[in-house]
Structure formats: C-alpha cells, structure tokens
Amino acid sequence: MAMQNNSFSVLFFIKKSKLLKNGEAPICMRITVNSKRAEVQIKRSVEPDKWNHLKGCAVGKDRKHQEINLYLETARNRVFQIHRQLEADGKPITAVTIKNIFYGGYDSPKMLIETFNEHNQEYRELMDKEYAKGTVLRYERTVRYLVEFMREQYNCADIPLKSINYEFITKFEHFIKTQKGCAQNATVKYQKNLKKITKTAILKKWISEDPFADIHFKQTKTNRDFLNESELRRIIAKDIDIDRLQTVRDIFIFCSFTGLAFTDVKHLKAEHIVQADDRRWWIRKAREKTDNMCDIPLLDIPRLILEKYKSRPGYSERGFLLPVPSNQRMNGYLKEIAAICHIKKKLSTHSRKHNAFAI
The missing domain is CATH 1.10.443.10 (Intergrase catalytic core)
Known part of the structure; x- marks a missing residue:
C-alpha cells in the first residue's frame, strides 16, 4: 500500500475520428489521477471547427455553444467536488473511482476506520449492559492507534477494508510495540480487535479474503506475584x-x-x-x-x-x-x-x- 501523490487534472477534448451522423464530434472528458486516465462520455457534441482544443471548450457566442460551455464547466466542477470529498474522507482516489461516482452508479468501498467507528458506537450504546467499559475503551483506543499508524506509514486517515493485508497487520503490530510501548499480550489484544472488524467484513461480503489467514497470535505466559x-x-x-x-x-x-x-x-x-x-x-x-x-x-x-x-x-x-x-x-x-x-x-x-x- 503506497502513499498517494494526489496529482489530478481534468481535460475536455473531441473525437474527430468518430463523427456523428450530423457531422458533429462527441465531446469527452479525461480525468487523470497520478498519471492514470479514465474517459467519460458527457453526451454532448460540437462541430469540429467550433472547438478550441487548447482551451478545451466550444467557440462562438450563440446560445448553443454557450450552453455547451456551461455544461462543461458544471461537469468540471462536479469532478473537482468528487475529488475534494474523497480527499476529505481519506478515501482512495483514482480516475476510475471519480468516473464511476460521476456516473452515479458507484458504491464507495467500505473503509476500515469508518466501519470500526460504527462498531464502537454500537458497543458504547450497550456499555454497562452487554459490554464492560474497559472493553469499549480498548476498541476506541485501537481506532486511535490505527489512525496514528496510517498517518505515519501511509499518509492517510483511512483505507478500504480490502486493502488490509499481511504487510499492513505486521506493520501495525510493530507500531504498537515500538511507538506505544505495548508488550506482547497487550499487542495481541489490539490485533484481535482489528481481526473482529475484518471477520465482520468477510461475513457481510465486503471483502473476500481473510487478511489474518497467515497471522498466528502468540501470547506469553505471565507469572504474577501473589500475597500469602x-x-x-x-x-x-x-x-x-x-x-x-x-x-x-x-x-x-x-x-x-x-x-x-x-x-x-x-x-x-x-x-x-x-x-x-x-x-x-x-x-x-x-x-x-x-x-x-x-x-x-x-x-x-x-x-x-x-x-x-x-x-x-x-x-x-x-x-x-x-x-x-x-x-x-x-x-x-x-x-x-x-x-x-x-x-x-x-x-x-x-x-x-x-x-x-x-x-
């Protein structure tokens, strides 16, 4: 899982090689994120000689071409709005993701922290009824540690559940031990809290593979002093x-x-x-x-x-x-x-x- 560079651009162009029956060229929108592209058909067309390829807009002051340019500007603003929202939510940003959201037929991926917070809210509502306060606080502490870990390691505040893998889990384990000073048994508790979320994600078919499949928890035996x-x-x-x-x-x-x-x-x-x-x-x-x-x-x-x-x-x-x-x-x-x-x-x-x- 690599850090995001966030290079982003939107460009409008026409396809002269695919002219419509009326002689107009279809207008397309190209979304580029981190050098990867996705093209969007915006269902508008224009005469090839009425298109400014440098500015990416129609030329002419008549009503038809003014309406085309107004629609292009609206589409551009919509794409930038989608990009800002994904960025604000800490969700992965790709050209395909923006394209799918723009078309309106896309379900954003289930996110780790978002799902974890929903779980913790349910636990807090049942605190002192079904769950002890210490259990609730430990789950909430796990979320705080995960956010700190992802900001330090991946420069983001949340990731899709399907991005959790063996590398993510082992790096999180190292973070808990080195940055939070937790011993082995305490570290295992935080890992098990994370595993509970991924197990729920599997049952709800949000992810297809168990990221903990090759993870084996090892707890150390403790000998506590007792008084006579x-x-x-x-x-x-x-x-x-x-x-x-x-x-x-x-x-x-x-x-x-x-x-x-x-x-x-x-x-x-x-x-x-x-x-x-x-x-x-x-x-x-x-x-x-x-x-x-x-x-x-x-x-x-x-x-x-x-x-x-x-x-x-x-x-x-x-x-x-x-x-x-x-x-x-x-x-x-x-x-x-x-x-x-x-x-x-x-x-x-x-x-x-x-x-x-x-x-």
Missing part, C-alpha cells in the same frame, strides 16, 4: 493516614477476600448483596467480563469494608457501594502501599484473584 496470608494481614493492619491510599487498600483487600475482579467491585450495588435462609450474607452478581452468575460468601472483613463506606457522601448517588478509582490510579497507589508495608512483590488489580487462594 501473612502479607495480606500486614496490609490490613497497617495504619495509613492518607485517605486515597486507605481507600485503595480497602478496595484491594475487598477484591482479595471475594476474588472479584476490579471491574466487578467497581459496579457492585446493594442489589448484589443478598441474605440466605440461614441468615448468612452473600454476593450474588454476574461477572462483567463473562456475564456468568457467581455466588460468593460475604466474609467479615469485606462486610466491614462495605459498612465503612455505606455512609460516605457522593458514592451512593449512582448506587455503587465502593468508591473505586480508575485501574491506572489503583495500580499506581498499590505500588505506594507495597512500599510502606515493606512488600517487595508487585501489587496490581490483577493479583487479587491469586491472593484469594492464599486466604
């Missing part, structure tokens, strides 16, 4: 005066004792806390990621954490039980907590499920 019971107790017992760290400590402990994912705790509401017939309390909630229903016993420590934040102002307005910050802030504050608790292991929102097995 002694280390968890140390974090629980630590006297923390800073409110933001105290809140993050409580959220982390709650995740560790329940085994719930960060996003599940963030969306935890009163309706998810239920009491069984034996008067024991349980968390009954569908997982945000899988939508699988889970039943988790509400132990004393996480129950006390819920009680602690029950009367906090501002957090109950949307019905959420805990003031969970963003994932990025959580991980940043957990580093501080690990330091003040003299724990050398790396704490993150992902390590809570491993901690649950240590309790």
Whole structure:
C-alpha cells in the first residue's frame, strides 16, 4: 500500500475520428489521477471547427455553444467536488473511482476506520449492559492507534477494508510495540480487535479474503506475584493516614477476600448483596467480563469494608457501594502501599484473584 501523490487534472477534448451522423464530434472528458486516465462520455457534441482544443471548450457566442460551455464547466466542477470529498474522507482516489461516482452508479468501498467507528458506537450504546467499559475503551483506543499508524506509514486517515493485508497487520503490530510501548499480550489484544472488524467484513461480503489467514497470535505466559496470608494481614493492619491510599487498600483487600475482579467491585450495588435462609450474607452478581452468575460468601472483613463506606457522601448517588478509582490510579497507589508495608512483590488489580487462594 503506497502513499498517494494526489496529482489530478481534468481535460475536455473531441473525437474527430468518430463523427456523428450530423457531422458533429462527441465531446469527452479525461480525468487523470497520478498519471492514470479514465474517459467519460458527457453526451454532448460540437462541430469540429467550433472547438478550441487548447482551451478545451466550444467557440462562438450563440446560445448553443454557450450552453455547451456551461455544461462543461458544471461537469468540471462536479469532478473537482468528487475529488475534494474523497480527499476529505481519506478515501482512495483514482480516475476510475471519480468516473464511476460521476456516473452515479458507484458504491464507495467500505473503509476500515469508518466501519470500526460504527462498531464502537454500537458497543458504547450497550456499555454497562452487554459490554464492560474497559472493553469499549480498548476498541476506541485501537481506532486511535490505527489512525496514528496510517498517518505515519501511509499518509492517510483511512483505507478500504480490502486493502488490509499481511504487510499492513505486521506493520501495525510493530507500531504498537515500538511507538506505544505495548508488550506482547497487550499487542495481541489490539490485533484481535482489528481481526473482529475484518471477520465482520468477510461475513457481510465486503471483502473476500481473510487478511489474518497467515497471522498466528502468540501470547506469553505471565507469572504474577501473589500475597500469602501473612502479607495480606500486614496490609490490613497497617495504619495509613492518607485517605486515597486507605481507600485503595480497602478496595484491594475487598477484591482479595471475594476474588472479584476490579471491574466487578467497581459496579457492585446493594442489589448484589443478598441474605440466605440461614441468615448468612452473600454476593450474588454476574461477572462483567463473562456475564456468568457467581455466588460468593460475604466474609467479615469485606462486610466491614462495605459498612465503612455505606455512609460516605457522593458514592451512593449512582448506587455503587465502593468508591473505586480508575485501574491506572489503583495500580499506581498499590505500588505506594507495597512500599510502606515493606512488600517487595508487585501489587496490581490483577493479583487479587491469586491472593484469594492464599486466604
């Protein structure tokens, strides 16, 4: 996929070798883009001796020839308008494309970013209903990365879906790793997001071949640190005066004792806390990621954490039980907590499920 040079011209000429029965010569329009031509029959004709081949127009001040020139100017403006629109939309510009649009019988190709944005809009409309916020944001981030990549690599903001090939995919992978600093597993997630769009394009017959046919995703195995019971107790017992760290400590402990994912705790509401017939309390909630229903016993420590934040102002307005910050802030504050608790292991929102097995 090469960069576009955008050389463009429009020329009118007559075909003297194909005179009509009335002796007039048909007028043609030649569109040239990057040295490649396409001819358009504009259904107008003129006497050969009434044509100025240097200016590409009819000569004479009578009504007939003035109307011919007015039509030629209208056609020229229409072609320039088509060219500007294709350029503004970041779509591929060829002489044949302009010719087909001029004739009115052309469907512009399905574009990658245009299609991706439509997909993301549907996901955003269903956010917190069918899709987690993190999933929606990751798809939107994929679009931003693709636009940056194409501007840098191909000097365009969008490409036809059928232009995506092995080279495009591997170069995008290299861009994510080198320009965005993503590790292998994160890179694979962005590639899979792109593959979802191309798979949809195949199903809707917008493209005929799978550009990912020879692409094999390779994820690296990660060994996350987990805390033992002694280390968890140390974090629980630590006297923390800073409110933001105290809140993050409580959220982390709650995740560790329940085994719930960060996003599940963030969306935890009163309706998810239920009491069984034996008067024991349980968390009954569908997982945000899988939508699988889970039943988790509400132990004393996480129950006390819920009680602690029950009367906090501002957090109950949307019905959420805990003031969970963003994932990025959580991980940043957990580093501080690990330091003040003299724990050398790396704490993150992902390590809570491993901690649950240590309790």
